[in-house]
Amino acid sequence: MPLRSMSRWAATAALAVLPLCAHALPTFDTVKNDWRSSDWILLARDGEPLARTRADRSERRGDWVALADVSPALREAIVVSEDKRFYAHSGVDWRGVAGAAWGNLWNTRTRGASTVTMQLTGLLDDDPKRSGQRSIAQKAVQAANALWLERSWRKDQILEAYLNLVPFRGETVGLAAISQTLFGKAPSGLDEREAAIAAALIRAPNAPYRKVAERACRILRDMDSASGCANLDGFVQLAFARPAASLAASATSSATDSDTLAPHFARRIANELHPGAGMRVRSTLDARLQRFARDTLTRTLIELNAPPHRRNVQDGAAIVIDNVSGEILAYVGSSGALSKARDVDAVLALRQAGSTLKPFLYAEAIDERRVTTASLLDDAPLDLAAGGGLYMPQNYDKGFKGWVSVRTALGSSLNVPAVRTLVMVTPHRFAKTLTALGLPLTQEGDYYGYSLALGSADVSLITLANAYRALANGGVPRPTYDLPRGSQPARVSANQPETRVFSRDASFIVTTVLSDNNARTRTFGFDSPLATRFFSAVKTGTSKDMRDNWTVGFTSRYTIGVWVGNADGTPMWDVSGVSGAAPVWAAIAGYLHRNAPSIAPAAPPGVVRTRVVFENALEPARDDWFLAGTQMPFVGLAANAADAKGNAQAAAPQIAGPTDGTIFALDPDIPVERQRVWFERAPGSPARSAWRLDGRALGGAARVAWLPWPGMHKLELIDARGNVADTVRFEVRGANVKRAAASGGSHGAKGAKPLAGASAPTPR
Template identity: 50%
Template sequence: MPAISPSRHRPVFLPELRPHLFALLLALPLPAVALPSYGEVRAAHVPSEATLLARDGRPLHSLRLDMQVRRSPWTPLAEISPALIGAVIVSEDRRFMEHDGVDWPAAGKAAWSNFWGGRTRGASTLSMQLAGLIDDDGQRRGRRSIFAKISQSTAALRLEGFWSKRQIIEAYLNLVSFRGELVGVGAMSRQLFGKWPHGLDEREAALAAALLRSPNASPALVAKRACNLLKEMQRAAECAGLEGFASRTLSGAQAETATAPGEQLAPHLARKLLVAPGQQLRSSLDADLQRFANQALRRQLSALRQQNVEDGALLVIDNASGEILAWVGSSGDLSGAAEVDGATALRQAGSTLKPFLYALAFERRQLTPAALIEDAPLTLDTGNGLYAPQNYEPHYRGWVSARMALAGSLNVPAVKTLVRLGPEAFHQRLRQTGFSSLQQSGEWYGYSLALGSADISLLMLANAYRTLANAGQWSALRVVPGQGAGPIPCQRDGCAGVFAGPSRAVNTPASAFLVGDILADRNARAATFGLESWLATPYWSAAKTGTSKDMRDNWCAGWSRRYTVAVWVGNAGGSPMHDVSGISGAAPVWREVMDWLHRGDPGQGRPRLASRPPAAPAGLVRTRIRFEPAREPSRDEWFLAGSETPLVRAASASALARIAYPAEGSIIALDPDIPPQRQRVPLRLSATAEAGWRWRLDQQVLGPADSRLLWLPQPGKHRLHLENSRGETMDTVNFEVRALKGRRAAASR
């Protein structure tokens, strides 16, 4: 390949043609608009792809937005294979280094041949072709008339007066079309050969150069021209197998290995933020963290594949700034729905809403962390039927403190807490905390709201837990670094309200602290999760898991002093997982990412990060407590000032006893097609019955209340009494039994 330097060379041409050609060119009017400079042409070059950058400027994800052409970012000459540069010069403009824009000998031969009707190899120099490529008058491009050639020659002469040879060949290789939609050396090299332009060898370079004359020629014709070019370059040995290689290359077989520049780490956020070809947007994402989070999620989902799990999503947020540091929307090729963004999809919340329920109860002094709640079978009349919540594990623990109930994620105590507060009050608190997807009223969701029956997104959940980490102060999330206003990636469905809205105090600092202290207490959750679970980190952190109905979703969200991490695992299509809970599905990913954040990597400039327990805010006192009877060990407990007590005593059964089922106002419908013995009604209490207690229905004693009793229902209205050993009524409910008209009631058969 001839050496390319910016030095000027005088043209060599036929002396007898020079005066006539110069006179003709000088007689023509100069273009009305001056040709752009090299810098202007390069600055105007717009790739067909937009690029999402990490916070440090490294490329994270490239997304093609111009579907008319495929054009890569500008490729400097130093990054283009010398073999390709040489092949293009030999093929298109042998005397490129010698002329000043017009190859006069070639032009003379072409004119003579055209005069006699013959065919010639062509006389357009690279400078002339480049002038045509950058000519703003699109109507003149591609014309082959003598006037168009003369105008192009004039532009080429002027171009060479201001541009260096290196700039001309570099610009030409970046602007010329190679094949189909491929424009420029970068797109051609990546798409056809699956490599960067600097890696092209002689055979690949010859094929690329042969495409310039006829971009859409058949592979056989391209191979033939490439072989002739290789022979001219004294590389005839490279012709062996060239036609087969050309056929594979031009059919797209090599394109399977071609990828967009850099790693493709954030497809879902890129699709939300990138809007124009050539755009380069710096995001708040940390490139190393984003890569690790992707890998951690994929590792866990690969391990769970036999349990019908293929999807997941993950978010990492800086607590102070609200900047999203990692956004993993799916498991990529492990998923059958990789395009679905699990970070914004609305899914059932499971137990992840319980911390906000207890925070509200603490604020309103309905509960303290030491308050006892009975974990026992419960049936509630909702007006549309009976609601009987059950724990995740098929047993009940009796009286437990609110600390143990929240840390152990017990369902019945959570529902009883919601009964105290009311569904509407809790619903309003969740809306204030950023759960904008809860469009219905609290009464519409009912008591199941305590167990996460509502649909939320991972984005909403992550920012809600960040609110607890920030002492109850909610603020919008950001996807770009800095303080100024940034782009909002999405505003509807799972993004509603997440990236916009004024900062606001949702929880009091005291209630947020109490919830965080409970969720960080490994002793309190030991009965459910064990002392050494995925949630038990060697640094201070608070975390909560959740599993939705039928194991369709599981979650793990939590925070340290610096970061909030939230993970969802499930299936985008909604199919249930097989025996996968929050602690076994999402929690391992949460822990792995949280550990990565805190252990640091001094070799990569990431220092080890400590996370110490937060200081208690004003208004809290710590008191030594004991339980009577000793249902839980003595401990130091936090209280809102004025609510502290050193002794926690369980109320007597008689003080707490009430009829749990049938509930007040219940209507029991009998099915005539079911045998009567199969329709007996169990009579249940909310507390353990003492000796001598009994059931009385209307005026008839049914039997003792301290043993299981199944009543054979009779149509009509009834009044059920619970009596103590002295015959005193302790509780009463009214209910009705109905049978279908026109058919015998089941009880009368």
């Protein structure tokens, strides 16, 4: 049968079944709208993509790509390799059909004649993966479908749908997926060689790279670009190696800048929502802020490791929270390519807090009216009895400043004054305060001991930053949000009453210290990254052996937290809070307030401002803030201080040990008469004070040994006027113990064992 007759016969057969297929195929809009990427996409608050995460493991599909976003080279390569007369035929290339039939009749090899349109109809049926030879009847139906499709769809729609639906290599379906998987770029950026490789994969998607290279070279010749065949084998081999390398580097499915802005935050959302393939989840993140925070952190770490200094720091994290709404605006979980543990989310990782806990300690002490910001604390060598010996805190610079005010002690982050303050507050009560702020302490306060003042507890960046946000909000901790919760103001449910940790007054006073550049000059100097041109309250922290470096603080609108260190816990080299995390913190704060002011909070009604003069000019005279009723115009040492009327002022007696809530256990292996509990006055307490236990006097020595007896006990310290100056309650546990004849005891007696562990090491 002549070719022309065969063409007419094939056309007649296809037209005969055309009415049967007229309504079997969907419209272009239906196909496009039903398309689902294999990824779910995290969006910024303005809709910009931030991260793509694989959800469907059966196929790898990207977003639907418009034909206008496909490179001209790829469009040409597809037409040249799959359907040279695509723009001339009406769905079926009758010349090709006749030629294929004639060749199959007289030759052993098989020639195909399926057009792009015919192939698309096969992709649109119930089994898009169907492969293998088709019968003549199936071919006739496919041809009829193609004719109908050409009457219903435009040529550009057919080619666009084909490029999005056609399988390429392995699990990869569609142009967007193969373009990112093999070449790491969008379809609009494919050059002639890349386009030829992609087109070559359509005929033999799982062929070895040499076969793909041979076919790609033939396509390049048909495109009049034979020069692209040079070293094509190696180019294809590198492209085939890319998916394995990408899988080893990250669980996300794309590599563009916008798609990898927040991989750790995407994991956080995935754990919350378990989004499915094709879902687009709008978050609270600000894309431009996220990009700025990520790039600033990366640049700072590169500078820290640049020669000649090489500070040995490779990891970091940053978070920004809206003070009012609690929405997370930026969330940088790692330093990315700089890190050897890039999948570790350093925003959530538990690390030693260092000096970042000091503001909460002083806020509690001010609330309890134990100190004011003008109170003097002795920054001098100190040793305190701890579980296994003496606890001797040191300052970061190994030196001591002598008598300093609380304002200076907090602003300059002095360690010894903080420990003296914790002696007054007690580790037990302070640990409860930290837990109330949302910090994830895993032990009771007595486990950490006095080192808790210096941040020996482990915290995460997100919980630490949110605790500082509580200070910004007047002492009330509130939850954070990573998904939009509606419009302003704060999203606090009526069924979740607020729990106040600090008074608004104490929060304000501590804020004035954290924003006082003069208060931090003894340690940080006057010109440091912490001194912003706008209102900000900020604190640094460095943990033991420089393993963790923090800067956390807030402006009138935002709370910002930054951590730098090494995910494996190795120490940094000569990196302090002001040189490591602080530059990142200051840059983010400056970016946030480049066009918006940050205004200091107004003083609440419960505080007063008073001019303070220090004895012997220990510190320059200044105006300071006090809780109403605690103000003092003159401050001096306990023996010499006088009030405004000239009356001598003595420091209030304080109990150093035991701490409130301590539980002692009598050791059954030690005779009862040989066990003692020691009562100690806090350093600086006046000598004229006496002990009273359960209503009975115990004398007035600085340290008293008491023969323990099981039960609940109340210990009081009585001042010179007979008033109760301080009180702690503790418990002694033990069974079958006979009361000894005497209380008090020998200095050689062993102490009863506290149930809590020994104090943690001192962080710097």
